[in-house]
Amino acid sequence: MDIGFHGAAGGVTGSCHLVRVGGRSLLLDCGMFQGRHEEEARNRDPFPFDAAALDAVVLSHAHIDHSGRLPILARRGFRGPIFATPATIDLARVLLRDAAHLQEADAERENRRRLRAGKGQVKPLFTAQDAEDTLRLFRPLDFDAPADILPGVRATLLPAGHILGAASVVLDLEEDGRRRRVAFSGDIGQDDSCMLPAPRPPDRADLVLLESTYGDRNHRAREDTRREIAEVLDSAWEAGGNLLVPAFAIGRTQELLTLFAQHYEEWRLDRWLLFVDSPMAIQATAAHLRHHELFNDQARPLFDGRGLRELLPNLRETAGTDESMRINQVRRGALIIAGSGMCTGGRILHHLRHNLWRRECRVMIVGYQGEGTLGRRLVDGADRVSIHGEDIRVAAGIHTIGGLSAHAGQDELAAWYGAIEGRPPVALVHGEARGRDGLAARLAAEFGVDAARPGAGTRITL
Ligand SMILES: [Zn+2]
Numbered sequence: 001m002d003i004g005f006h007g008a009a010g011g012v013t014g015s016c017h018l019v020r021v022g023g024r025s026l027l028l029d030c031g032m033f034q035g036r037h038e039e040e041a042r043n044r045d046p047f048p049f050d051a052a053a054l055d056a057v058v059l060s061h062a063h064i065d066h067s068g069r070l071p072i073l074a075r076r077g078f079r080g081p082i083f084a085t086p087a088t089i090d091l092a093r094v095l096l097r098d099a100a101h102l103q104e105a106d107a108e109r110e111n112r113r114r115l116r117a118g119k120g121q122v123k124p125l126f127t128a129q130d131a132e133d134t135l136r137l138f139r140p141l142d143f144d145a146p147a148d149i150l151p152g153v154r155a156t157l158l159p160a161g162h163i164l165g166a167a168s169v170v171l172d173l174e175e176d177g178r179r180r181r182v183a184f185s186g187d188i189g190q191d192d193s194c195m196l197p198a199p200r201p202p203d204r205a206d207l208v209l210l211e212s213t214y215g216d217r218n219h220r221a222r223e224d225t226r227r228e229i230a231e232v233l234d235s236a237w238e239a240g241g242n243l244l245v246p247a248f249a250i251g252r253t254q255e256l257l258t259l260f261a262q263h264y265e266e267w268r269l270d271r272w273l274l275f276v277d278s279p280m281a282i283q284a285t286a287a288h289l290r291h292h293e294l295f296n297d298q299a300r301p302l303f304d305g306r307g308l309r310e311l312l313p314n315l316r317e318t319a320g321t322d323e324s325m326r327i328n329q330v331r332r333g334a335l336i337i338a339g340s341g342m343c344t345g346g347r348i349l350h351h352l353r354h355n356l357w358r359r360e361c362r363v364m365i366v367g368y369q370g371e372g373t374l375g376r377r378l379v380d381g382a383d384r385v386s387i388h389g390e391d392i393r394v395a396a397g398i399h400t401i402g403g404l405s406a407h408a409g410q411d412e413l414a415a416w417y418g419a420i421e422g423r424p425p426v427a428l429v430h431g432e433a434r435g436r437d438g439l440a441a442r443l444a445a446e447f448g449v450d451a452a453r454p455g456a457g458t459r460i461t462l
């Protein structure tokens with residue numbers, strides 16, 4: 001029995017851990033490497049295991065850095081079951097189809113360039129067909145419903161509070177009469193999400209794989225965040241223009257809509273024209289409403305028997321391009337949620353082009369903005385930016401809301417681990433050096449454990 005680390009080991013993306021027990025093998029996640037060019041190039045590397053010989057996959061949640069290489073796995077001959085919660089399967093359908101579309105479009109663009117340069121053609125990383133082949137392999141596994149997924153492997157999914165359907169994975173393994181329990185945290189959310197219940201740790205484990213994205217710091221208090229949003233809404237209304245909110249299509253958009261529904265009157269949202277201008281966000285919102293039984297005790301009653309139309313009567317979901325373009329005619333009072341979350345593409349770019357140069361407009365940044373993205377340049381106070389090759393003056397006010405992270409901070413990560421009986425050995429995954437080292441120091445100080453920090457290719461024997 002052992003576990004090998006093949007992604008999100010020394011970095012955040014590409015989550016992929018291989019569990020071997022009694023001659024069987026299963027993967028925990030099979031995510032895409034994202035970020036800098038060298039990182040993304042790793043997606044084309046061969047798997048360090050035989051994809052066709054794998055027996056199963058358990059997927060913690062739908063995010064592409066956990067699910068994005070599943071279509072490559074299928075293309076390389078994997079035909080086994082992929083276990084995930086029904087909500088994760090719903091969201092993975094949206095995400096993997098979109099990712100396949102992007103991969104095909106990227107390859108097409110690259111090939112036109114290569115043709116002109118007299119170079120050979122490239123293939124997309126995976127195709128829409130690969131994504132469909134993958135989606136057929138999904139098998140639903142509910143929270144808190146232990147299932148014997150392979151001989152000698154029982155899997156139990158616990159709510160992780162990170163995005164809809166996100167799970168921590170508990171594997172009870174048995175080989176030659178020896179039993180070991182591995183608990184994989186997946187990505188853990190904050191305790192006080194406005195939409196999802198708090199993450200729930202397993203009661204015991206022999207080895208814990210713990211994420212460490214924000215292992216070195218804590219987030220701002222949720223109450224302060226709500227107040228900040230209310231202030232931005234007020235000042236944006238006073239300024240007399242539009243308010244743009246770049247947001248990730250899955251998770252952040254729905255969290256905002258939930259906050260808007262909860263504070264509709266208090267925040268005077270009735271005076272705005274609300275738009276969700278992203279086909280992917282619209283599909284993801286529908287998936288959230290289908291699974292609203294997974295919401296927390298505050299959010300669930302809100303949506304019980306009521307749709308968005310009733311909760312936010314002035315909300316328009318603009319899927320078509322024509323409807324989306326018509327938003328450009330609105331000069332004041334439009335609150336537009338659109339992707340991409342870091343302003344690296346998508347419809348938010350059109351809205352920024354139409355509104356950034358206007359002094360009376362505002363941009364509310366509600367998510368992490370990676371190095372080198374347009375979103376980061378706005379946060380850093382650039383006074384000119386380039387959008388679709390056009391030079392745009394930044395006259396609109398830019399406001400950053402810091403506390404809406406989908407990830408637990410250091411205190412919450414330490415508490416999650418601390419709730420597991422007997423302080424078992426722990427390996428830190430899914431974190432840059434800073435997060436990992438910060439969390440390792442905290443766990444050493446608080447619990448006296450020496451956390452392993454596996455790199456790609458590291459193997460731990462159980
Ligand atoms: Zn995630």
Ligand SMILES: [Zn+2]
Pocket residue numbers: 012015063065066187430
């Ligand atoms: Zn992740």
